[in-house]
Amino acid sequence: MFKRREYRFTSKSHSKTGFMSVICGTLSVTGFIFTLIKVINDGGQAAERMGAAGFVSFLFCFAGLSLGIISMTEKDRFELLPRLGLGMSVLSAICWGAVLYAGSF
Numbered sequence: 001m002f003k004r005r006e007y008r009f010t011s012k013s014h015s016k017t018g019f020m021s022v023i024c025g026t027l028s029v030t031g032f033i034f035t036l037i038k039v040i041n042d043g044g045q046a047a048e049r050m051g052a053a054g055f056v057s058f059l060f061c062f063a064g065l066s067l068g069i070i071s072m073t074e075k076d077r078f079e080l081l082p083r084l085g086l087g088m089s090v091l092s093a094i095c096w097g098a099v100l101y102a103g104s105f
Contacts, residue, residue: 014078018071021085024064028092031057036099058096064089 035054039046068086072079 012076012078014081015071015074017067017074018077018079018081018085021064021067021071021089022081023085024060024067025085025088025092028057028060028064029088029095031060032092032095054096054099057092061089061092061096065093 031053035050035057039050042050064085068082068089071077071082072086074082
């Protein structure tokens, strides 16, 4: 009738670099979305500020990628945050790559 509670004791902990990877990935994805929305609302005429915001967002993408890879190699750490940060950074890199590819034509 009642489910027996199960406890797991482990020495694993969350990685600080994994958490930073999630933060960088989130900043990169939100920067991409806001930059894209602003440029579309301006009719495709991007100001210098939008270029700078896009570049900073692109840098956050690579910071998130590197932190995610570093945190995936740590021992005795939970892998949820590093995988989430790495996935968000890869998604952002693909989106920025598509924008750069489309802009080259």
